Amino acid sequence: MNLPIKLQGLILKRMFSVCYLFVDLNSYFAAVEQQLHPELRSRPVAVIPTPSDYTSCIAASYEAKAYGIKTGTLVKEAKRLCPNIAFRLANHRHYVEYHEKIMAAIEACHPIQQILSIDECVLKLGGRDQKLENAIKLAHEIRGSILNLGNQLKCSIGISTNRFLAKVASDMQKPNGLSYILKSDIPEKLYRLKLEDFPGIGSRMLHRLNLQGIQTTKELYQQDLHSLRQIWGGIVGERFYHNLRGVEVETPYTPRAKSVGQSHVLAPEFRSPEGAYKIAVRLLQKAAFRLRETRAWTRHLHLALRFENGGRWKSELAIHETQDSLSLIQNLNQLWNKKPNGNPKKVSLVLTHLIYEDEKNASFFDRKKREELSHAMDKINRKFGKNILYFAASHDAIAAAKNRIAFSKIPDFDFDEN
Ligand SMILES: [Mg+2]
Numbered sequence: 001m002n003l004p005i006k007l008q009g010l011i012l013k014r015m016f017s018v019c020y021l022f023v024d025l026n027s028y029f030a031a032v033e034q035q036l037h038p039e040l041r042s043r044p045v046a047v048i049p050t051p052s053d054y055t056s057c058i059a060a061s062y063e064a065k066a067y068g069i070k071t072g073t074l075v076k077e078a079k080r081l082c083p084n085i086a087f088r089l090a091n092h093r094h095y096v097e098y099h100e101k102i103m104a105a106i107e108a109c110h111p112i113q114q115i116l117s118i119d120e121c122v123l124k125l126g127g128r129d130q131k132l133e134n135a136i137k138l139a140h141e142i143r144g145s146i147l148n149l150g151n152q153l154k155c156s157i158g159i160s161t162n163r164f165l166a167k168v169a170s171d172m173q174k175p176n177g178l179s180y181i182l183k184s185d186i187p188e189k190l191y192r193l194k195l196e197d198f199p200g201i202g203s204r205m206l207h208r209l210n211l212q213g214i215q216t217t218k219e220l221y222q223q224d225l226h227s228l229r230q231i232w233g234g235i236v237g238e239r240f241y242h243n244l245r246g247v248e249v250e251t252p253y254t255p256r257a258k259s260v261g262q263s264h265v266l267a268p269e270f271r272s273p274e275g276a277y278k279i280a281v282r283l284l285q286k287a288a289f290r291l292r293e294t295r296a297w298t299r300h301l302h303l304a305l306r307f308e309n310g311g312r313w314k315s316e317l318a319i320h321e322t323q324d325s326l327s328l329i330q331n332l333n334q335l336w337n338k339k340p341n342g343n344p345k346k347v348s349l350v351l352t353h354l355i356y357e358d359e360k361n362a363s364f365f366d367r368k369k370r371e372e373l374s375h376a377m378d379k380i381n382r383k384f385g386k387n388i389l390y391f392a393a394s395h396d397a398i399a400a401a402k403n404r405i406a407f408s409k410i411p412d413f414d415f416d417e418n
Pocket of ligand 1: 026027
């Protein structure tokens with residue numbers, strides 16, 4: 001039963017049965033490695049981006065986690081904690097291929113509402129699936145169909161009255177967990193959790209809550225709507241208040257992005273003015289692609305560099321409205337020519353002063369040809385594979401990008417690395 005309530009800009013739906021099922025693959029990258037390489041099964045495994053003692057693990061198998069190794073642990077430290085650990089270089093392509101198979105397997109059981117990252121998705125349950133026993137049956141079916149793809153591919157599933165608590169539930173038991181939080185479980189079941197177990201409470205927010213005298217979930221739950229608005233600084237706090245109570249909060253509209261940014265810490269071989277330029281062009285092409293995807297045009301380009309010697313430099317340029325890669329590269333060149341000497345370590349580009357299709361005026365027509373060129377390139381890249389066509393200046397950067405991993409989002413098939 002849904003009772004929509006309008007309150008301070010948010011549309012709330014009261015759900016009296018379970019409505020969301022959240023699927024989270026456990027130690028996903030490490031599990032894919034164990035799936036592909038039987039000799040790694042039941043062994044401590046860590047996935048690393050480059051073969052170096054001074055890089056961090058980007059995933060750890062549960063056997064490695066037992067030694068205290070997790071995402072972010074330095075390779076050197078991981079070796080100390082577990083001399084027997086096996087390291088695997090990240091293989092982006094395999095993770096994406098399994099992601100596609102897993103999502104298709106879930107979709108065959110029940111439509112997916114949203115894919116949230118390479119190893120997470122959420123399903124909105126309707127009709128009889130909202131009954132807990134049916135939702136649990138569905139969870140088992142989903143787990144079985146993922147395991148059919150590979151017996152190392154374990155997942156944790158959470159079921160609850162809103163997306164937020166379904167995610168919280170999926171984290172309650174790992175690996176291979178199935179947990180639910182019913183309306184009648186709120187708030188007692190939540191009181192067992194630490195503040196940082198909730199999405200949206202990172203170390204900074206935890207500190208802010210502590211400063212307000214809030215140390216436990218119970219203390220957080222007992223805050224009124226007004227206090228949470230104050231602590232979070234607005235509607236996010238209000239949303240958190242309702243989320244904790246199992247109420248699904250729908251944002252009535254998706255706010256439009258005000259900027260598109262890309263930044264990259266350069267691999268050692270690109271830490272020269274020439275190398276950094278190649279990366280900058282590549283980042284700019286990605287940003288321009290995003291503009292075109294969201295039907296936005298930019299009127300301002302910002303470039304920032306951090307140098308190996310610790311120096312920083314930034315500059316910006318007001319430009320004609322554009323979403324076209326070639327025009328943007330010419331604008332970038334103007335800024336690039338002004339940069340100081342030195343070897344850049346990090347390149348950041350931001351496009352601001354965005355305007356969207358429904359806001360733009362007729363003056364665009366004189367740039368139509370270039371835009372058509374960019375769109376044609378996007379079309380070809382979509383159809384024939386990533387990076388079939390790109391501007392020559394970014395060639396080396398694209399070739400070097402193969403090992404980068406998407407953590408929080410699905411890799412960009414249209415314009416990203418292989
Ligand atoms: Mg996961």
